[in-house]
Amino acid sequence: MAALSASERSARLRSLWAPGLATLVCLAILLGLGVWQLARKGEKEALIARIIERSHAEPPATPPPFDAWDAKADEFNRVRARGTFLHDRETLVHGLAPGEPGRALQGFYVLTPLKRDDGTTILINRGFIPTELKRPEDRAAGQVTGEATVTGMLRASEARGLFVPESDPKRDAWFTRDIAGIAAARELTNVAPYLIEADATPNPGGWPRGGQLRVDLPNNHLQYAFTWFGIAACLIGVFSVFAWRRLHDPAEPKAG
Template identity: 40%
Template sequence: MPQRSSRPLPTGWLVLWTVLLAAALGGFVALGTWQVHRMHWKHALIARVDGLLRAPPVSAPGPDTWAGLRADRDEYRRVELRGVLLDREILVQANTRLGAGFWVMTPLRRDDGSSVFVNRGFVDAAHRDPARRGAAPPAGPVRIEGLLRLSQPGGGFLRDNAPAEGRWYSRDVAAMARSLGLSSVAPYFIDQSADDGTAADTVRPARWPVPGLTVVHFRDEHLSYALTWYALGAMTAAAMAYGARQEWRRRRAARR
């Protein structure tokens, strides 16, 4: 059989493929570099939050500082607050190590008249009714310690909060305040910490709601993503080099 001849690519096609491969190479390198920057940002975030979690609690921010709260500085700060828990609550759907259920969000009235929502902990479906939880919440002044969390407006993934129907998928402080007819409510809530050090690990809780189930975890897979993008860039560069060499050989042979 006669051997098929290998002809050089037309100049137009050669330019087109060169531009496309160069664009792909640049895109892969840019994505890898972006993931490296994200990795450094995530490491700084983890270090900051770890420092906040180890720090002693400070007084929860009052109304005069609400406007200056920022997620990159205040989220997950350990705080304490004092006041009276109101006899009202909102249940927000949750999934925890104890299974599916609800966060019990209860407003706490402070001495200055402002209110702060407190996530008193988790209840399963069987303990959704306060009458079935055992001991009632304290009626007098209380001190609560926990983690400061900023409001989560809107709802959950593909699910919007429906206050009129009593369906809540996120802890939207402003919407919860409107639902309960509250004013002067902090733009954050407090995830109450376990007060005995064991409640969060109890398989069969002795009391409901169960506090201390907040999971502070940040996915840190940016290095693997960066290596993947850089590997794709390296393969693209190798393909460009191989193609350029083959085309050079074809054109040299065509000139003979």
């Protein structure tokens, strides 16, 4: 096997500048994505720990004043509110709830306005009902009358995901817990910018069934980080083989 001349080796070395620079840019991007996923992993673990800690807080706090609500700071705080349910203005939001192992129940989450003595209103996610109990008369025992006390966790409006249909107030079809949209559709005034997810305190008749908040937020960021770092390692390997062959293999095309 004939050795490469000094001039040919120098020319081949110069030909590696462009692919080498492109490889470095791609490598920086891949490593950056991996580091970002590790940071997101830490943020998600902190959020889950915060939810668990706040979900067990005793005694429950008073809901914050509407103008002092800070979703980032206040969401998932455990609170207690008292008032009268306006069952005639409840809203059913399409959703799923855990059923038998490996099977989800299809139905609705019941959002009912709670009118307080000071004239303010807070939407309460009272819990889940299966589709067959959509009509209020089929779950009359759960329509609490008179003053009621609700304990649960503060939640902000639910953002619509990529694959979630858009709610249609005209058809009374709701797919997200949209506080402002529901308040407007039900002609509610002085409504809190947050809602309360009711805890698992049993309702008369068993429905709606509260306590549906699950601390099972997906946390796959470590896997994603390994994926990006793995691709980066493969890129280094591929470029190393390419560069070695370019510099040492006489069968490689000459650099122009």
